[in-house]
Each structure stands twice: as structure tokens, then as C-alpha cells.
Amino acid sequence: MAASPPCLNAAVSQRRRSLDGRALPRVLAIGGSDSSCGAGVQADLQSIAANGGQPVVAVTALTAQYSRGVTASVPLDPALVVAQVEAAYADDGPAAVKTGMLANGATVELLVRQFRATPPPILVVDPVIRSSSGAALLDEEGIEALCARLLPLASLVTPNVAEAEAIAGMHVLTLDDAKEAGRRILAMGARAVLVKGGHLAAAPATDLLVTADGALGFAGAHFPGREVHGTGCAYASAIATHLAHGCALDQAVRAAKGYIEALIGTAVRVGPGALMADHVAAAQMVQEGAR
Numbered sequence: 108m109a110a111s112p113p114c115l116n117a118a119v120s121q122r123r124r125s126l127d128g129r130a131l132p133r134v135l136a137i138g139g140s141d142s143s144c145g146a147g148v149q150a151d152l153q154s155i156a157a158n159g160g161q162p163v164v165a166v167t168a169l170t171a172q173y174s175r176g177v178t179a180s181v182p183l184d185p186a187l188v189v190a191q192v193e194a195a196y197a198d199d200g201p202a203a204v205k206t207g208m209l210a211n212g213a214t215v216e217l218l219v220r221q222f223r224a225t226p227p228p229i230l231v232v233d234p235v236i237r238s239s240s241g242a243a244l245l246d247e248e249g250i251e252a253l254c255a256r257l258l259p260l261a262s263l264v265t266p267n268v269a270e271a272e273a274i275a276g277m278h279v280l281t282l283d284d285a286k287e288a289g290r291r292i293l294a295m296g297a298r299a300v301l302v303k304g305g306h307l308a309a310a311p312a313t314d315l316l317v318t319a320d321g322a323l324g325f326a327g328a329h330f331p332g333r334e335v336h337g338t339g340c341a342y343a344s345a346i347a348t349h350l351a352h353g354c355a356l357d358q359a360v361r362a363a364k365g366y367i368e369a370l371i372g373t374a375v376r377v378g379p380g381a382l383m384a385d386h387v388a389a390a391q392m393v394q395e396g397a398r
């Protein structure tokens with residue numbers, strides 16, 4: 108039987124590369140710190156590692172969270188965010204950059220300036236606006252700067268239904284709506300858009316990848332009632348890592364979606380609210396499935 112391409116089997120390829128003493132592709136995650144470790148850069152770094160990348164992070168804000176939501180959030184000085192990104196570039200430059208919670212307009216503007224000066228080879232933008240529990244994670248100036256100046260630099264934007272609605276300015280209820288929202292976001296300058304169907308009433312587990320070539324649906328397993336905190340962060344980070352490995356966009360999305368399904372399937376209860384992801388268990392499940 109032919110071997111799976113490495114992008115479909117990253118947990119295995121990661122171990123092989125580490126045993127060989129070879130460097131893994133570095134993936135820079137820029138986002139908020141989530142004290143519960145379910146979302147934010149804590150989810151990013153676990154997802155990057157589990158999918159075969161070497162994580163490096165730049166924290167934009169400190170948040171206190173538990174399974175029911177965000178109890179405190181303080182943005183960091185944007186100059187400190189830039190210093191962290193510059194520090195990441197002081198070693199071998201990252202093969203891919205992923206952004207998540209950017210907190211405010213000042214941080215978005217400084218990052219845009221930095222990305223224009225040193226364009227990341229791959230830029231995955233998870234356009235985080237609110238947490239599932241309703242806490243604002245990006246202010247109004249930040250939303251405006253993200254739409255006008257960050258999206259045009261993105262290789263891929265990964266909105267969920269609520270984010271697609273906010274950015275595209277329309278209701279998204281069906282796959283046709285998701286396609287139209289994706290086209291509108293594409294017209295804002297992004298090279299590709301993945302509209303995630305996790306909360307799409309008409310097709311709850313189908314994600315839609317919209318590019319200049321058309322739209323491609325990714326149907327997946329649906330887990331009714333299993334709300335897992337931070338899956339959006341983990342998904343975008345996994346895609347960025349597979350792209351950093353050299354995978355084509357559709358292969359990277361397929362591999363990352365498989366990982367997220369394992370993450371939802373293995374998540375555990377830690378409190379009264381959303382379930383907590385276990386990235387080690389998910390990586391093990393993907394690895395066992397690949398054998």
C-alpha cells in the first residue's frame with residue numbers, strides 16, 4: 108500500500124523527524140493567552156506540536172478563563188507584541204504565521220506594518236472577534252483594521268459562521284450563504300477562505316473552502332452537544348502547520364479537520380461548561396488511525 112503523504116500523517120512524520128534530529132517547520136502563533144489552556148496560544152502551541160511543527164508564540168493579551176467563559180482580559184502593549192514577533196524572526200524565520208485574538212486596532216495595525224515589511228511565507232488569519240461565551244476579543248477599530256488591512260495579506264482566513272456574518276455583512280444559514288460570504292471575503296483580498304460549518308444549521312459539520320477556483324466542501328463527523336473550547340484556534344494552527352510542511356491547501360484542511368475530529372472525540376469534562384481538549388490523546392488517535 109502506498110504511504111500516506113506526510114501532511115495526512117503528521118504526528119507520525121513529526122516523531123520520525125525528531126528521531127532523525129531534523130528541525131520541524133517553525134509556526135508562529137500570535138494570539139491571546141487563555142489561562143484555562145483550552146483556546147488561545149496554549150491551544151495553538153499544542154496543536155502545532157501535535158501536527159508536526161515547532162511552535163513559537165507572540166501573546167497579544169492575557170485572559171482569565173474557565174469552562175464557562177472569560178472572567179478577565181487585558182491587552183498587552185502592542186510594542187511588546189511586536190517585540191515578541193521580532194524575537195521569533197531573530198532565529199530561523201517561521202515557515203508559517205497564524206493569528207488569533209488580536210485584541211485591538213493598535214495591535215492589528217502594527218502587525219500589518221510588520222507583515223508588509225517582512226511578508227510571512229504563509230499567513231493564516233483566524234478572525235477572532237468574540238468567544239463562544241460572548242466575550243469581545245477584538246475591539247471595533249480592530250475589526251475595521253482586520254477587514255481592511257490584515258485580510259488582504261492572508262493566505263487563508265478561517266471564519267466560523269458568526270465571524271463570516273460579521274465580516275461579509277450578511278446572514279449565513281445555508282451552504283449557499285457560506286459560499287457567498289466566502290466570495291465576499293475573497294473580494295476583500297484574502298487568497299482563500301475556509302467558512303467553518305460547526306454552527307451551520309443546514310449542514311452542521313461541513314466546512315467550505317472558497318478560492319478563486321471555486322468552492323470545495325469538507326463534510327465531517329458531527330458531534331451534537333459536544334462543545335469543546337478552543338477548536339477554532341487548534342484548527343487554524345493545524346492547517347498552518349500542514350501548510351508549513353508543504354501540503355496543498357485542500358490536503359492541509361483535510362488533515363487538520365481529521366485532527367479536530369479526534370480532538371472533539373477525545374475532549375474531557377473539567378467543569379460545568381465546555382469540554383477541554385486533550386491534544387496528546389488526539390495526536391495518539393490520529394497516529395493509531397494512520398497505522
Ligand code: PLP
Pocket residue numbers: 138139140141146147148170207208235237238239240244335336337338339340
Ligand atoms: N480565548 C482566546 C484567547 C481565543 O483566542 C479564543 C478563540 O480564538 C477564545 C478564547 C474563544 O474560544 P471559544 O470560542 O472556544 O470559547
